[in-house]
Amino acid sequence: MNKIEQLLHTLAPKGVEFKTLEEVFEIRNGYTPSKNNPEFWKNGTIPWFRMEDLRENGRILKDSIQHITPKALKGKKLFPRNSIIISTTATIGEHALLIVESLANQQFTFLSKKANCDIALDMKFFFYQCFLLGEWCKNNTNVSGFASVDMTAFKKYKFPIPPLEIQQEIVKILDAFTELNTELNTELNARKKQYEYYREKLLTFKPLTPQRS
Structure with missing residues (x-):
């Protein structure tokens, strides 16, 4: 229980x-x-x-x-x-x-x-x-x-409307999940930006410089 x-x-x-x-x-x-x-x-x-x-x-x-x-x-x-x-x-x-x-x-x-x-x-x-x-x-x-x-x-x-003590316990639990969800979204957004940065870096190349004859 x-x-x-x-x-x-x-x-x-x-x-x-x-x-x-x-x-x-x-x-x-x-x-x-x-x-x-x-x-x-x-x-x-x-x-x-x-x-x-x-x-x-x-x-x-x-x-x-x-x-x-x-x-x-x-x-x-x-x-x-x-x-x-x-x-x-x-x-x-x-x-x-x-x-x-x-x-x-x-x-x-x-x-x-x-x-x-x-x-x-x-x-x-x-x-x-x-x-x-x-x-x-x-x-x-x-x-x-x-x-x-x-x-x-x-x-x-x-x-x-449960008793107040139960309301407060539910709020405590849901607040903790909300905070965790926010942290996960922040981390996900940071990783997305990091991925986009390295994708751009790794897939961008300089063209060959033509050799002079």
């Missing part, structure tokens, strides 16, 4: 609780300030996330490529720290954990634990759960016109 099984046997012998997204989270849409108003963008300090940020900087985000000004908020609340954004249109299913107060564009739906929700939830655990949620999103889209996730069903999506 591994450690997770032992913890489940001890802390959740009858099974774990499942909750819907709308029971646990405040669910909001992203927002794009008008590009025609420079006051919304010039010298901005508030992170504003797009899909490019995930592609450039991964899935744990503490700053963005583009920033907006307080004037761009127009009464809208910032996403609090430890929120999740998940793409529910266009490139569906991609997600990230935001560790800074911020906004994101309308491609994303934002999930933040409700202030009045007393369920113990490690947001890093839910971040890993979102890999499964992302796959669900890809299979539950409205395809009339522009592809988008069925948001009524999205809010009813159920996910497991």
Whole structure:
């Protein structure tokens, strides 16, 4: 019996609780300030996330490529720290954990634990759960016109919430695998560049110099 099984046997012998997204989270849409108003963008300090940020900087985000000004908020609340954004249109299913107060564009739906929700939830655990949620999103889209996730069903999506100690142990294990995967990819990229360098060197020759008669 591994450690997770032992913890489940001890802390959740009858099974774990499942909750819907709308029971646990405040669910909001992203927002794009008008590009025609420079006051919304010039010298901005508030992170504003797009899909490019995930592609450039991964899935744990503490700053963005583009920033907006307080004037761009127009009464809208910032996403609090430890929120999740998940793409529910266009490139569906991609997600990230935001560790800074911020906004994101309308491609994303934002999930933040409700202030009045007393369920113990490690947001890093839910971040890993979102890999499964992302796959669900890809299979539950409205395809009339522009592809988008069925948001009524999205809010009813159920996910497991084991005891906090189990959540933290799962996060510890998955963090270790993530770090190992990153190291392997870095090593693979370095070896690829090395291979390309030596391939170029080994397959490049000077032509014969014609002998003078």
